Amino acid sequence: MTQVEGEVAGVVRRHAAAALSWDTARELAHATATPLLPRGLPLADGVGCVLATPLVSPALVPPVDRSAMDGYAVRGSGPWKVVGTLLAASALPAPLSDGQAYSIVTGAAVPAGTTAVLPYEHATRSGDHVDGPTTPGRHIRRAGEECTPGELLLPAGALVTPQVVGLAAALGLDRLSVIPKPRVLALITGNELSHRGPSTPTQTRDAIGPMLPTLITRAGATLANAGPSTLSPSASSGAPALPTTAAAAKAAVVHLPDSREALVAALAGAEAEVILVSGSSASGPADHLRAALAALGAELVIDGVACRPGHPQALARFADGRLVVGLPGNPLAALTAFLTLGVAVVQGLRGEQLDRLAVAGVVGGVDCHPESTRLVPVRLTAQGVVPVGHGGSAMLRGAAAADAFAVVDPGPAEAIAARLLPMDPGTRPWGV
Ligand SMILES: Nc1nc2c(c(=O)[nH]1)N[C@H]1C(S)=C(S)[C@@H](COP(=O)(O)OP(=O)(O)OC[C@H]3O[C@@H](n4cnc5c(N)ncnc54)[C@H](O)[C@@H]3O)O[C@H]1N2
């Protein structure tokens, strides 16, 4: 065996020995990413985060008995004498006496002593008197009907949706205690990458950079800015034609040359909880991720995952807690790695459970790989999921036409069912 062959065999052995199963890798990534510290945010800013503390009602809602209809607040049996008009913003009137009524709008506080509200459409008005059918308590929204002080409305960990923000406002809250969204920065490496026009024999059009921002935000994270220290013009020297405007230097997707020094500088200066690095994950001469991580003293938590595509993905942690996810350079492999380790760490940092995946039948069955989990692009149909083809690791054609990856567990033959990993990480898993 030549020296080169010996080195190759060593690399193959190292990867084979270290690769974790797809499920173990996902769970380990999630467990490694402990939730960020809670923060009190204005209501609108909390949307998309999870609650750090339970949502407990601080008040009686509604605070008083209110009319549920436009009509008459009445006391006792009719006919009633109409003694005034109450609008939603009217001051509380004197209590009603038997035989009296107020004309009232929906939402206005009913006067003390009100026994029912008679809607206009059921009322017969004659001069300053009104009559009509009522039942005691009808059309009155009772104080505390929605909630009372101290009532638990949502547990910690619940997703803050627009509806939750609306409820919080109705409760009288101005801020919510949430776990903030992690900031994610993407470093795209590769001297061969171009950003305009078709690929050529020596240049490959970057297909990962355009994909990542939406994947990041759909996963529930925010796009980090690179900051001036991460992409100075000198750090990117040697890279193919890149945008050089100040806006690009502040972008969440930063293109780097295949240079260990550039990667070390970018990783060291990255102001983000998660840094994605694409195209440096294997063992070739231009793959600097592991050396850069070692130079910065990072702990390699995951080094290879037994899945196809996406085998050389990696997870590392810096002493300051920042996490690095290594995405293989083949575009479909980068996608599967983001949906595997990337989404798991984002969910962990967000204080969310790892998504449990629904199971579906695979129409026509699908071949298993003997040792690795296969991630096969599929479309959802009423009959089950259907592989769409074009699922090779260097191509996105299948993924672009698919709804999910079928997660095909390793096995000796064929699977007739598989779990579903949504293509869109913002989709809640189906059917679980
Ligand atoms: N000796 C070994 N070689 C390889 C291994 C291995 O384990 N040992 N794994 C193979 C697998 S699997 C994959 S996937 C790739 C991963 O390679 P890298 O992450 O190091 O990425 P590169 O070598 O730079 O690129 C691979 C391929 O992808 C193209 N690429 C890279 N970035 C982009 C991008 N942003 N947009 C479009 N295409 C991109 C690049 O041009 C290459 O064609 O390694 C195998 N080799």
Ligand code: MOO
């Ligand atoms: O398994 Mo690699 O990650 O696609 O070709």
